[in-house]
Every structure is written in structure tokens, then in C-alpha cells.
Amino acid sequence: MDLRFSLIGLIIGFLIGLTGMGGGALMTPVMILVMGVKPIIAVGTDLAYGAITKIVGGATHLRGGTVHRRTAFLLALGSVPASILGVGLTTRIRQADPQLVNNLLVHAIAWVLILVAALMIARPLLTKLATRGTVQSPTDWRDDLYSFAGRYPWLLPIIGAVVGFLVGLTSVGSGTLIIVGLLFLYPRWQSRELVGTDVFHAALLVSAASAAQFAAGNVNVGMVLSLLVGSVPGVLLGSRLAVAFPERFLRFSLAGVLLVSGAKML
DSSP: OOHHHHHHHHHHHHHHHHHSOOHHHHHHHHHHHTSOOOHHHHHHHHHHHHHHHHHHHHHHHHHTTOOOHHHHHHHHHHHHHHHHHHHHHHHHHHHHOHHHHHHHHHHHHHHHHHHHHHHHHHHHHHHHHHHTTOOOOOOOHHHHHHSHHHHOTTHHHHHHHHHHHHHHHHSOOTTHHHHHHHHHHOTTSOHHHHHHHHHHHHHHHHHHHHHHHHHTTOOOHHHHHHHHHHHHHHHHHHHHHGGGSOHHHHHHHHHHHHHHHHHHHO
């Protein structure tokens, strides 16, 4: 067990507990920029670590009744195969040119970090635009059927496929990118339904991507265990203290870190 990675897990787990976001977006660049881990191993290890944490979170939301299963499975219909495709692409490139795949991943991660940071900054505005003229209320199957996505269900696998490919390639964005799409597709959903469906879908997506990365030999199991040792107490501590911290300040701070990380990796 490497205590350095346990410390990183503790810090990032604490931030995840405080903000509910930023796990993969923080973990991968920290492993690359601070710990000197090769990009392809950082991506695979982060996905394996993220799969475990998201399975726990997804199961919790499922038991709490905040998951719209139809929406999550339609998203997964596109995201799961696309994530495996993304992993397969990096594996093929690595076999042909190991140096090229690391350069490709660094730039891909950098741009996705910048995109995620921009969405985090703009999220309040996006939420206001998406919910303008609607009233949030408890939803049932009729809300799904008559929503925009309900009339055009093929949109969900397409959105899932785009995000899934990016996640398989970079390990970043499984939560932030999907939840922005859900905001616009289901403006009447309550926040807990958006988060619950997003986390449950992320568990499906990241589990598939991490299994593909493990099969490709891109996961360092020792790093995963070390990260979990620190992140579990970090998440618990951060969750307890979340009410004492201003959400806006945390969101802008986290977005700033992602922007700097992305710019540094370009």
C-alpha cells in the first residue's frame, strides 16, 4: 500500500463529499501531474476506483427511490458500448505507438477537464434556462413519456454514447456531462432525481469502462486499494461538513483547479 495515494484519496474524497462532484476530473490529472503516473494507467486506475465508489452511490440512490431506471438504461445502451470502444481505441494505439497514446490521452483529458470546468461554472445558468417556465414536482412515468426525451427516446443512447466514449478515453465526465443533459431533457425533475439517475447511470458506465481497462492491463490494483483507503473516510468527513461550506465558493474553486489542470496538460 502506498500512503501517498491514500493521502490523495483522502483529499479528493473529502472534496467529493463536500461538493458531490469532481472525482474523476480531479483524480486523473493529480495522478498524472503530481504522482507521475503514465496517462493510460492513470485513466484505467481512476475508472476502477470510480467504479467501486459509484456502485455504492448508485445502490444507495436505487434503494432511496431516486433513480429513473428507464432513462438510466437508455443512456447506458449508448454509453456502455461506446466506453468500451474508447478503451479499445487507446489499446490499439498503445500497441502501435506507446508514446503516441500517452500524448493523445494527455490532450484529450486536458480538453475534457476544461469542458467540465466550464459546465460547472455555468451550471446555475444552465439550470435556470432548463427549468424556465416549469415547476419542479414529484415525477412519474407520465412525465417521462411526455417530456422531450420521452417523445424522442433515441436521444438518450446518443448522448450516452458521446459521454461514454469520452469517459472510456479519459475517465472524466461521467457525472457532470450527463447531468447537464438530464437538466434539459427532464426540466421538471427534482434535484435528487437528477443526481440519483446520474449516479446510477455512472455506476453502469464506469463499471463497464473499468472492466475493459482491467482486461487491457491498464489498472494498477495496488493504487486502487491505496486510493480507497483514503477516499472512504474522506468522503464521509466531507459529507458531514458539506452544510458548513458555501456551495458557490466550492464549485468555483473546483472549476478553477480543473481549468488550471487542463491548461497545464495542454
